[in-house]
Amino acid sequence: MHVLIIGNGISGVTAARHIRKNSDCRITLISAETDAFFSRTALMYIYMGHLTFQQTQPYPESFWSRNRMDRIRGYVTAIHPETRSVALADGREIGYDKLILATGSKPNKFGWPGQDLDGVQGLYSYQDLERLEAFAPNATACRRAVVVGGGLIGIELAEMLRSRDIPVTFLVRESSFWNGVLPAGESEMINTHIREHHIDLRLGTNLKEILPDANGRVRAVVTEQGETIPCNLVGLTAGVSPNIDFLRGSGINLGKGVLVNRYLETNLPDIYAVGDCAQQREPIGRRRPVEAVWYTGRMMGETVARTVCGQRTAYTPGHWFNSAKFLDIEYQTYGWVFPEHTREAHEAHFHWRHPKKHICLTLAYDRGSGTLLGVNTFGMRMRHAVLDQWLTEQRTAEYALTHLREALFDPEGYSDYRKHIQTAFRQQTLTAS
């Protein structure tokens, strides 16, 4: 049996690894991006000079031959389910018995005038990194950069550019950073921190158009408020969407992404989709139908490997978790904590914030039963296994705070704010009752 995997990101490679664990079949990975698998989340550290590109690769070169995984560098232009083959841009045709689509995402562009000029780019691929290095190598070549879109990639791009002393203007559509996901208190704290890093944060500001110079390079952006901001680089970081254009006309059902059932199967036999490019026909719990997250990509890769190897398995991710780092502030989330405008009536919040430092914690719990729904922490590390267990056991928020010690994962010697947090919680519940 020949399993062909399009995409060598975390989903595709995890699938390949687990197929190899479970079977002896032939495995081929196709990528248009790079020969080796690298950690996409680490791209920023290459530009910042923390890591070399090689250091972002989790497996050494010998890994691929040792595990008998063939790699093809090429761009898939079309797939032909009827002949069970895919066509590459260079004219090659490659056959398969089972096909796994793990093609990831592409940065969103919303039809802004000038969005395809030189010096206008997203930050997703290795090629994006090369472009960034070409257009923004230092503050002399790039006298100002404008980053459009206040999400996880936007703040990373801003941090990257600041590491090379490039002045950054950060246009955020929302009234506060990432408040489509974060509750107000947390979002507010990140706003402050962004400004501490001398990033010119413009909240509630939309991009109207991007202006070219005589050579077709970006010269400035214009905001909807009418302000013109001269710049040499524009980062478009207003989210990503599934990278599936080459599948149109293949007969595979597409929505925003490749439509799959719980078993990550598409409408066509022996074709599966995992990771960023997959879209669940029926959303799982409160998860979004398209999950463009490292961890879910890894889980889907592992799940599809079982199915491909004959042990048909549903994708049943456990409790939601995620993490990020906003400049110097680490963020972890377990379970569900919703911001004000998407929160259901039964979801109550307890929020504690350190009076001076950038440390805070938000607990979401059911107003009636007190059951813990989720936890957000900033500047405070939590133990995944413990929180996962509490969510499974449906512990109350009060239980979680009383046993907070078991869940803390900060390095030894760090200040312990349990007492402050517990006191604040008691005061809040007293006032509420």
Place this chain on the structure above:
Amino acid sequence: MNPSLSLAGGPPSALNRIQRLSLFLGFAGLFILLLATFGIGFPKPGLWLALALFLILGGVLGYSLGAYSGHPAGIRNNGVWFKSLSARGIWAWGLGILLTGFYVVLYFYPQYLGLVQDGPNRGLIALFDPLSRALSGNPASQWFVYGALYTLAILAFGAKFIWKYRHNRYQLLRTLSVMFFQLAFAFLIPEIMARLNGDLPYYDLKNIWPLNYYNFERYRVNAFIGEGNLGLAMLLFGVASTLVITPVLTYFYGKRWYCSWVCGCGGLAETAGDPFRHLSDKSTFAWRVERWVIYSVLVFVVLMTTAVVYSYLGPDHSRYWLSRGELLVGVGVLLTLVFAWVMLFRRKELQKDARYGAIAYFTIILALIGFHYLSDTQHVFLFRSETLRKTYSLLIGSIFSGVIGTGFYPIFGSRVWCRFGCPMAAILGLQQRLLSRFRITTNGGQCISCGNCSAYCEMGIDVRAYAQKGRNIVRASCVGCGICSAVCPRGVLRLENGPLQNRINHRDMLLGAEVDLMDFVGEEK
């Protein structure tokens, strides 16, 4: 290797004004030392020495101020791979050659530093005479000069390190600890003890055998015994350090209590060596070499010390409390006990090659001891003990730990000696692997495989390989510096002491989907 992908010019590497001024001050201090080395006499050496040392200290502190002030606290490894000095560029090679040259002169040609046998010192060493006299009452030696500069480096770069990691309390405490132990135990206390009791051997109490491979040589043991209760207490402390204190502390805290909190070699690596920590080799080849070399050094030092002590012990109790026969039997019994315990209780944990290594080495030691009983010469084992001692002192004590270990900081990273050569680290490492509560816990499924932990591990451990599988890191070589945990952007790693049960775990559950999936994976193995 071209670390930068740049097509249109590189990232900024220029130093700011404060940094440039500080570099000037620091080099001015070094220049005074250089002038002294080349024989320029200074009218008031004490004053000039103080000026030179304070200029160097001020230079380092000022440089740190320029580098880290004005930024919020956090991980600042920006440009590490773009700077010539920290990315094996021309400056790195230059510094490496300079340091190596210094060590060669220090160990083999101290006369060029101004050391004069049977007469007043000249040059650099003479410049340090006033400080030495103030502390111990004696003129300086090349070792005093080295000790003073070494301490200065740990203090100055320790301050820089603290500034860099000021948001991290573990790093703060650990660095204050190595600064304290260097200043007090390695530098001041032995000098002051020499003033109070000149006949006691110079003893840095935290320098434990086998790192301190000469601790039980004849002249030292005689001096200890000759100095009554205090000397005897020090001798017993030396034995107890190796046999009792070290194993107990390592059981509770891992080898980090020594290697990154107390030890002088570790102290220098963690402070002055910090800018080079990412240069350690992470390949599995390096790991293989590491295991062979470090345990060979350990065997070497055990044989050498046994031989040296054997050579001055008498056949009976007339000269020392211990006879040569008892010594050999004692060493044999101790090693056999350790060996038997490992084989009985930790067999499954050892990888195959480590087990073979253990068997081979213990066989050699026992065979050599047996050989002695069967032979009737003045030789111990196969060699003259003095030859063994001299070879060890030259190859391991000087060339490995000094010239290569520190001289090559800018090329091979800061822990070459600790990783490949230190017999103390070898003993502590074996114990850390087999009998200790210490581990680095991996936080469930939060790893994003970015590679920061592996890159900044000074011991060359591929931390990510464990973290991305959700496995705890239990490795003999880990010195517990905590930098992997500090640079992790997702809060995945934590240094912990905990129960031995489930220390080496496989928490696959959180990596993948639900528990039932993982039951399946469990069955696969």
